[in-house]
Amino acid sequence: MPAVEGGAPLSGRKLRYQQVYDLVLDIVADRGLSPGDRLPSTMELAEIAEVSAISVRRALDELERAGKIIRHQGIGTFVAKPRIASDPTRPGELLHTLIDDGTIPPLTTSLIGVSVGMPSKTIATALSVEPGQPVWEIWRKRSIDGTDQILERAVLPLSRVPAIDQDRLARGESLYRFLEEQYGFTDVYTEQAFEVDTPSRWETEQLTLSDRDRVVRVRGVSFDGDGSAFDCFEQCYDATKFTFYTAGQTRHRILGPPELSNWSVAPFTSPTAPQGRFDDGPAG
Known part of the structure; x- marks a missing residue:
């Protein structure tokens, strides 16, 4: 045999x-x-x-x-340590999505950079803005138990979010809490797409991964109570460190496979910089 x-x-x-x-x-x-x-x-x-x-x-x-x-x-x-349980369908701050055996794991946030750019057609469609309308691009890194484990990007339209309090974000405070307090935006529900992929060089550097590692990349859109999108986000997780739970139903269905191919933001070249802009943030 x-x-x-x-x-x-x-x-x-x-x-x-x-x-x-x-x-x-x-x-x-x-x-x-x-x-x-x-x-x-x-x-x-x-x-x-x-x-x-x-x-x-x-x-x-x-x-x-x-x-x-x-x-x-x-x-x-x-x-190894057990995987961290996460329910990305829970609205609001990332901390609220982590359900590690019923306890809240120690989570710290560091701001990598804030910049202004021009959204891809996919992001512009998701946010219901014209492709030529500028957006904020905010990069942050999340550490759990002292280890960098989540890389996160948020894209917000300047037409709805004219200013960002970069000092609050630099202190590790919640972006969603700022948006709710400053502009009244509440993350009522989201549409999300999950994919397992090899990490990019940027993700490898930020999360200290190897070429053999895999990541779970979550891309989504946040909607307020009126059904209007105010945030496109992307989260990159070390695939071996998390277990994901999902519940609920999608209301919009705008994130099919073709819409995930170009999730980029081009640098903004206007000489007039909006409030709160970082000039040294990562390129989209």
């Missing part, structure tokens, strides 16, 4: 690396291991499972990609 390299014969049974994958999960459960606890070595796992070290290494590669374990070269393999 033909065999698969590093695995069992093609007979419908699990491949050997899959057996090791399940074995590691069983060890964690049976021994009551917690995040940070050490797992058996590669050679120990190979002996327990009666497989080659090649099969064990492949299983550990898969477990690491799935966010189940963490490996430190020369030190060992350890149980």
Whole structure:
């Protein structure tokens, strides 16, 4: 019977690396291991499972990609922290979407930059503005438990948001709270699209990712109580650190696959800069 390299014969049974994958999960459960606890070595796992070290290494590669374990070269393999649960359909601040075992995880926000630019046709359509009308582009980074894990971009039309309080954002305060207090905009509901992708160079640098990592990219539009869009947003999550829950129903359906191809903002070149503009923000 033909065999698969590093695995069992093609007979419908699990491949050997899959057996090791399940074995590691069983060890964690049976021994009551917690995040940070050490797992058996590669050679120990190979002996327990009666497989080659090649099969064990492949299983550990898969477990690491799935966010189940963490490996430190020369030190060992350890149980990873559980994923953070997030419900992006919850309106309002990002903090309110995180549901980590019923508790609120420590979250800090750092402002990367604020600039003014010209929206792509897709963004202009989503915000119901003319393509030639300028928009704010705001980049922020979210850290949970001291680790950079979410990269976020907000795009707001200047016609509805004429000024941004950059000092408040620089202090890590909520953008949505500012929009509600200053302009009366309340995030009543959103339309969102999710995709798993390889990170861009910008995302890799900001979230300290590797070429092997994957991200979950969420793009959406926020609507106020009148059904008018006031914000296009994009959030990039480390795919191995989060579990997503969704509920509710979409009212607008404007984010199909073709509309996600160009989500860009071009630099604004007018000599008259609106209030609150940063000149050193990232390019769209």
